[in-house]
Amino acid sequence: MNLEEFKSLIPDFLEGNLSSQDEERMQHFMIQSVEAQKEMDAYKKTWDMLGEWKEIEPDPGYISRFWTRLAQERPWYQKFLEALWDAISNKVVMPVAVAACLVVWVASITLKTTLEVQTTETALTELSGEEFEMMENLELVENYDVIEQMDMLEDTEIIDSLGSFEVS
């Protein structure tokens, strides 16, 4: 081995790319050559020198900044669905929510019925005697137009004629 060959093999030697035979040749040459030792030393110093570019420390509070940024990145519907899912999957919240929905539903129906009854009662108390009588015969009043158009006398004549026809 000569110095040029030694130099060309140093990076591979340092990365463990060489065969054990080549490694032995290099180590043997290095013992004999001061230049080879210097060259090997230069590579090691270069690698060590990279350590002079020091690390930096993270700013404190990076975790909370992360959660804030993550929350800002999510669209509103995703946030809503997540909140909904959380509520649904919560073993305590879910039965309470169902019970609350039932109470609201029953209460709203009861309130609606009560209001309707109250309105009807109020309206009835405000009616005059004549209007009240009409209310009692509400069906007749509703069909008043039809009844008015009926010609009762004409119908009687037809009935009478039907009777005479039978006699004859």
Added chain:
Amino acid sequence: MHLSDPDTILMLEFQKGDVASFETLMHKYYARILNFLYRFVANREAAEDLTQEVFIRVYKSAATYRPEAQLKTWIYTIAKNIALNELRKGHRHFVSLDEVLPSEEGSFKHQIEDRKAIHPRRELEKQERARAVKRAIDELPENQQLAVVLRRYEDLSHEEIAETMACSVSAVKSLLTRAKLNLKVKLEEYLKND
């Protein structure tokens, strides 16, 4: 399968809805990913911003994670993709001569403000060497740069780098070999002063 890997277990727990497991993973990897990205963008604010982006992607992709991949390399792969996107967008922050890089004994600014500082000249030299290292790494081809950062600063094995970079172990070794040669040439003048 990496079911014996504690990080994988944490991720699987997070998949089941355990947010505390995700925070544990963040505590473990945040500083590492921050520094990994810092080696590419060389700007603290940009690196912080991109690190947050990495963990948002990890959070959102958690459901798709399968323990076939080692969690560490999975996170580094996400970070690598973000770093490369940033480099390709041209958002690399080149080191200016005035920029103060972090060093072992604190920033130079702090040193000159401190009247008790004994070795401001030495600190200046360290700053200059750190800038030279940064420039030398910046000037490497993209894949050599990635391999060097993952090996030298993140201490990943050849196998882990290969998994992160989606290439073979021999390709990683070859990249590192060429990178070491390039770095030696670029930093030679600083080594003479040692």
